[in-house]
Amino acid sequence: MDTATHQSDEDILIHGLKSGNQSAFHKAVRLYTPGMLAVARFYLDHSAAEETVQDCWVTVIDAIQKFEGRSGLKTWLHRIVANRAKNHLRKAKREVSADFSETLDPELADRFAPNGRWATPPSLKTNESAQALLENGALSDCLDKHLASLPETQRSALLLYEAHQHKSDDVCNILDVSASNLRVLVHRARQKIFLMVETFQETGEC
């Protein structure tokens, strides 16, 4: 190993991957597979998505030699998955179907009167922090359930934008959607979670 004065964890990991170190791969696989799956599932069904992510890791063994670090490792991996998934889709002559036309969730849309004011206003505001709310295991489970039942396109957009903290430009690039369509997907997904939290707080049920 060379004697760089200061290396980030990511640099060390990249160095390990480049030298074909097994434990570096093990670490990277655990760290990056969830995000890579989120990317693949935007384009493909579950089993094809898993297969694509597996294949990607095998190609990474050689491809990592060409990684120059212009983007972060995560973004680089997500782009590899996206390209492979898109090829897969092209070969199968299929397209991603997502609805970008309506910004409002239908259930939320029903809560407005014809004059555009709230007919069924939101329930009272919660003052608990997210961390405090999540200590309630039932809420946490409910959130998992609702995230799982989102349309794949909405969930992938939400996870990449929110949980994986990608910049909008990167998500648009990886998912091949325009900035405004990404906004629609993220907003639709957030509304679903908003409605879930509201129901949960009112009824204690998922």
Next chain:
Amino acid sequence: MLMCRDLARIASDYIDGELGPMDTVSVKMHLMMCGHCRTFIGNLRASVDLINAHSSQQLDEELVRRIDERVTESLNARNSGNGNSD
């Protein structure tokens, strides 16, 4: 005049600071007058925090194991002969 439904449509853009200056002013004016929409924005923001705080990225251990296996196989095939030095 911005109505509650219009505000609900652009609420995420407002929260993320992606609205233009004119729309931002309209939203702020509306929020001053409308308690329901203040609650809506507050609760939507809380939902975003919740998603961020909730690391729902549960790892599929079975998948990770399969990937590890394939990676190890390929590494071994590639490095056959060389020891694994670090």
